[in-house]
Amino acid sequence: MSKKILTIDDSKSVRQMISMTLGSAGFTVEEACDGAEGYEKAIACGYDAIITDLNMPNMSGLDFIRKFRAHPSSRGVPIIFLSTESDDVSKREAKSAGAIGWIVKPFDQNQLLAAIKKVAGA
Amino acid sequence: MTQHARDIDAVPAGEAMRALTLDVGGEVFAIEATSVREILDMVPVTEVPNAPAFVAGLINVRGRVVPLADLRVKFGMEHRPPDDDTRIVVFEITLEEEPTVVGMLADRVHTVCDIALSTMEPAPKVGMRWRPEFVRGIAKHDGNFIIVPEMNRVFSTEGAGTANSENETRAG
Amino acid sequence: MTQIDPAETFRLEAQDVLEQLEQTLLDLGDDLDDMALVDGAFRALHTIKGSGAMFGFTEVADFVHEFETAFDRLRKGDAAPSGELVRVALGAKDHIARLIAEPNAHARAGVPILDRLRAIVGTGIQAEAPPRPVDAATPGNGPAAGDASHGWRIRFRLPEDALSLGASPALLLDELRELGDCTVLASAEDLPSLEKLDPEICHLSWDVTLLSDCSRDAVEDVFLFVEDGMQLDIAPLPAAGPRSDAAAPAGPSDPAAPPAGKTDRAGAPPRENSSLRVAAERLDELLDRVGELVIAQARLSQIAAESSNPSLMTVTEEIERLSAGLRDTTMGIRMVPIGTLFGRFRRLVHDLSAELGKDVDFVTSGEQTELDKTVIESLADPLVHVIRNAIDHGLESPEARAKAGKPRQGSVRLSAAHEGAEVAITVSDDGAGLDTDRIRRKAEASGLIASDATLSDSELHRLIFHPGFSTAQEVSAISGRGVGMDVVSRTMDALRGRIDVDSQRGRGATVTLRLPLTLAIIDGMMVRVGRNRYSIPLSAVEECVELPPDIAEGSRGRNFLRIRDKLVPFLRLRELFGTQEPEDLHQKVVIVSTGEQRVGLVVDQILGNTQTVIKSLSRLHADVETFAGATIMGDGTVALILDVANLVRSGQRFETRLRDEQTKGQAA
Numbered sequence: 001m002s003k004k005i006l007t008i009d010d011s012k013s014v015r016q017m018i019s020m021t022l023g024s025a026g027f028t029v030e031e032a033c034d035g036a037e038g039y040e041k042a043i044a045c046g047y048d049a050i051i052t053d054l055n056m057p058n059m060s061g062l063d064f065i066r067k068f069r070a071h072p073s074s075r076g077v078p079i080i081f082l083s084t085e086s087d088d089v090s091k092r093e094a095k096s097a098g099a100i101g102w103i104v105k106p107f108d109q110n111q112l113l114a115a116i117k118k119v120a121g122a
Numbered sequence: 123m124t125q126h127a128r129d130i131d132a133v134p135a136g137e138a139m140r141a142l143t144l145d146v147g148g149e150v151f152a153i154e155a156t157s158v159r160e161i162l163d164m165v166p167v168t169e170v171p172n173a174p175a176f177v178a179g180l181i182n183v184r185g186r187v188v189p190l191a192d193l194r195v196k197f198g199m200e201h202r203p204p205d206d207d208t209r210i211v212v213f214e215i216t217l218e219e220e221p222t223v224v225g226m227l228a229d230r231v232h233t234v235c236d237i238a239l240s241t242m243e244p245a246p247k248v249g250m251r252w253r254p255e256f257v258r259g260i261a262k263h264d265g266n267f268i269i270v271p272e273m274n275r276v277f278s279t280e281g282a283g284t285a286n287s288e289n290e291t292r293a294g
Numbered sequence: 295m296t297q298i299d300p301a302e303t304f305r306l307e308a309q310d311v312l313e314q315l316e317q318t319l320l321d322l323g324d325d326l327d328d329m330a331l332v333d334g335a336f337r338a339l340h341t342i343k344g345s346g347a348m349f350g351f352t353e354v355a356d357f358v359h360e361f362e363t364a365f366d367r368l369r370k371g372d373a374a375p376s377g378e379l380v381r382v383a384l385g386a387k388d389h390i391a392r393l394i395a396e397p398n399a400h401a402r403a404g405v406p407i408l409d410r411l412r413a414i415v416g417t418g419i420q421a422e423a424p425p426r427p428v429d430a431a432t433p434g435n436g437p438a439a440g441d442a443s444h445g446w447r448i449r450f451r452l453p454e455d456a457l458s459l460g461a462s463p464a465l466l467l468d469e470l471r472e473l474g475d476c477t478v479l480a481s482a483e484d485l486p487s488l489e490k491l492d493p494e495i496c497h498l499s500w501d502v503t504l505l506s507d508c509s510r511d512a513v514e515d516v517f518l519f520v521e522d523g524m525q526l527d528i529a530p531l532p533a534a535g536p537r538s539d540a541a542a543p544a545g546p547s548d549p550a551a552p553p554a555g556k557t558d559r560a561g562a563p564p565r566e567n568s569s570l571r572v573a574a575e576r577l578d579e580l581l582d583r584v585g586e587l588v589i590a591q592a593r594l595s596q597i598a599a600e601s602s603n604p605s606l607m608t609v610t611e612e613i614e615r616l617s618a619g620l621r622d623t624t625m626g627i628r629m630v631p632i633g634t635l636f637g638r639f640r641r642l643v644h645d646l647s648a649e650l651g652k653d654v655d656f657v658t659s660g661e662q663t664e665l666d667k668t669v670i671e672s673l674a675d676p677l678v679h680v681i682r683n684a685i686d687h688g689l690e691s692p693e694a695r696a697k698a699g700k701p702r703q704g705s706v707r708l709s710a711a712h713e714g715a716e717v718a719i720t721v722s723d724d725g726a727g728l729d730t731d732r733i734r735r736k737a738e739a740s741g742l743i744a745s746d747a748t749l750s751d752s753e754l755h756r757l758i759f760h761p762g763f764s765t766a767q768e769v770s771a772i773s774g775r776g777v778g779m780d781v782v783s784r785t786m787d788a789l790r791g792r793i794d795v796d797s798q799r800g801r802g803a804t805v806t807l808r809l810p811l812t813l814a815i816i817d818g819m820m821v822r823v824g825r826n827r828y829s830i831p832l833s834a835v836e837e838c839v840e841l842p843p844d845i846a847e848g849s850r851g852r853n854f855l856r857i858r859d860k861l862v863p864f865l866r867l868r869e870l871f872g873t874q875e876p877e878d879l880h881q882k883v884v885i886v887s888t889g890e891q892r893v894g895l896v897v898d899q900i901l902g903n904t905q906t907v908i909k910s911l912s913r914l915h916a917d918v919e920t921f922a923g924a925t926i927m928g929d930g931t932v933a934l935i936l937d938v939a940n941l942v943r944s945g946q947r948f949e950t951r952l953r954d955e956q957t958k959g960q961a962a
Binding site for chain 3: 165166168169170171172173174177180181182185186187188189191217218220222224277
């Protein structure tokens with residue numbers, strides 16, 4: 001069975017890029033456009049990994065990570081967040097909130113795939 | 123699509139053109155096969171009042187409204203009512219840079235064949251009944267002369283105009 | 295899966311984000327203290343920069359970078375928003391749109407904008423290098439690689455919370471195995487007794503011997519996501535000395551980078567909700583299919599009716615119901631609130647009022663009114679002209695207004711509302727109103743009307759939409775004058791809409807654009823002329839009457855019908871169309887109207903009403919003005935749709951000519 005990935009980003013183009021990249025590598029990808037929607041989906045379905053942006057309306061990525069980690073169904077689900085190169089504070093906050101790692105924007109398809117394979121397997 | 127690309131599509135190294143041959147007004151014409159969408163039996167034609175005689179009708183092609191052209195008007199041939207052999211060739215042309223699907227009346231449709239481009243000669247400047255810009259060349263196939271019309275120009279809206287310009291065509 | 299180009303998605307998305315940014319900036323211009331707006335602008339810039347860089351729009355990312363930084367400073371209170379900053383940012387927004395629309399053409403034009411930005415926000419902004427793509431999986435900050443090694447001995451233990459955070463030792467080992475042959479030893483020596491065992495904590499540690507000529511970086515990369523808090527020793531083989539410095543901090547550190555601040559922002563406009571964006575072409579495609587379905591269904595109904603087979607009839611009725619439902623749903627999908635369009639005009643008004651020195655209070659209402667997406671797109675240009683005209687020529691200067699006892703600030707209202715099967719879009723101003731005397735003089739001078747023609751005020755008002763008409767006494771660079779207003783009438787014709795003008799001298803003018811709700815499928819009245827059938831848009835039909843025999847027989851010159859004490863000109867379609875067949879005994883007249891103007895169309899027979907899917911005519915028939923399109927009928931044949939606006943105009947020309955002749959006749 002293919003691995004299920006959730007991508008949370010308010011930018012449709014980014015979501016689409018992630019969906020296409022992972023989708024064509026055999027992953028099943030679902031999308032959410034902000035932290036709130038992401039949270040609803042994340043606790044409802046068991047994902048093999050979650051990729052979230054940090055800077056989003058409604059619920060930021062950081063708040064999403066904190067809220068999701070407080071929920072029992074988050075156990076064992078790796079979260080990768082998207083960050084800009086310079087934003088070290090956010091990186092530290094997101095990691096300590098329970099993310100496993102990050103991808104620096106902009107990234108390309110190979111980088112994304114490498115990162116996901118790392119946490120979710122092929 | 124450029125001419126070049128089509129030739130490559132058709133057959134090796136642009137030496138021949140794959141073409142559909144058909145009769146209109148006693149002459150054999152060739153249309154590039156790649157542009158042909160389908161060939162229909164005669165269907166009901168809706169006249170468009172005040173439209174140029176060359177494209178006086180509309181037909182329904184699979185739910186699409188398509189203009190129906192009669193090459194005879196442009197080539198100064200006599201009108202003739204449709205019979206059992208009459209077909210409508212539906213093909214695509216480029217009109218003002220827009221791909222446009224059109225239908226064209228044919229007295230009879232022959233076959234798809236490869237026309238060697240080496241046998242094709244430019245239309246003679248004089249002594250021809252037709253406006254030279256409408257003819258891309260005259261080719262020979264199985265001993266017959268085949269007119270290869272320059273469809274985009276035949277259909278060009280410029281000069282598609284009125285009955286008057288059609289008369290000119292006949293006179294020239 | 296269909297091929298989607300994320301770069302194209304980015305373009306669409308960027309349009310939305312930029313539009314939103316513009317609104318936010320304009321709002322910010324009105325209320326410089328609203329920090330939620332600063333946040334909103336920052337986020338919009340952030341999204342454009344991030345996604346732009348991702349999809350190859352590096353110029354965009356480079357340019358936006360400094361603006362993002364500037365708004366970040368505003369967010370943190372390091373700088374204060376100002377009207378000047380809003381203006382520069384609006385200019386920047388336009389520039390970004392250009393950069394996206396035409397890459398590699400406009401980069402230089404951004405330099406002065408950035409110069410102005412720096413001048414406003416001050417020295418706080420370094421021209422930092424914009425972010426460049428870096429390989430996330432292999433950050434280049436690891437210790438120098440020991441390339442010559444034959445392999446590595448790797449000993450690691452995961453942090454306690456690693457499993458619950460989703461790390462998987464199995465995956466790590468798999469990844470190591472990909473690098474080369476591995477001998478893996480797991481150590482359970484730290485395993486607690488069963489009663490103390492927490493299954494979510496990883497108590498094992500591993501000792502791996504990897505035979506590979508890979509670099510140390512490659513090994514470290516395996517642990518990229520878990521290295522915080524883990525124990526990791528990597529040593530070259532055969533030496534087995536422990537290393538404690540192996541776990542380097544991931545990610546480059548940049549002490550100069552600004553702290554992020556809080557990332558959740560309240561009060562930001564909700565963006566996507568649970569909606570779905572679909573490319574417009576797909577909607578068009580869907581509508582085409584539905585159109586074909588409606589046609590096929592009409593055909594089926596006809597066959598069913600002829601067959602008198604009851605079970606066929608039942609199924610046919612069911613399909614009729616379903617396809618009608620599908621049609622309505624499809625049309626509904628294409629409906630978009632007109633607010634998306636209104637938003638654009640705030641900017642126009644903002645710029646115009648600055649350039650013309652007129653203080654304008656611009657109020658919009660009815661943003662929720664929905665219209666077919668295609669219609670909304672085509673309304674943009676006409677409305678620009680109408681609004682421009684209202685501000686440029688309708689509103690007086692503040693001084694003139696004060697003299698006339700009006701408030702110095704002029705008012706322009708833009709509103710939309712449903713009126714039956716139509717949408718009315720109204721632009722009204724409280725300016726000077728239209729000058730009918732001047733319009734008349736101008737129209738006479740340019741030969742639009744005869745010098746002695748009798749025209750009502752509303753006829754005179756409508757002349758401003760005539761091609762080339764202009765009452766400009768001084769030509770203003772902004773409105774371009776008469777040029778443009780005819781765009782309004784041309785567009786309205788194409789959309790089968792109409793224009794009403796109402797004006798009161800000294801009190802202001804109101805221009806109302808009335809449009810059918812949708813363009814794609816309409817109800818039509820089928821008529822027959824000779825042996826051809828034509829469809830007349832039912833919304834334009836007022837009534838049908840019999841052509842009185844005396845008029846039918848009468849002279850060709852007196853083409854007027856008296857309908858409830860009003861003379862209505864009529865056109866014999868068979869004359870217009872050159873119909874050869876003999877005419878029916880009892881000719882019918884279909885009275886059609888656009889606004890106040892009416893004309894009768896004489897036909898042989900009225901066949902009834904049908905649903906009409908409008909198909910446009912090809913360019914080959916672009917010159918044939920009497921038809922607005924074609925449709926396919928139940929029996930599969932094509933019928934032409936009459937262009938009512940065009941026919942009414944011909945009727946009016948005819949009427950005007952006749953009236954002029956009569957006036958002259960009386961004068962003689």
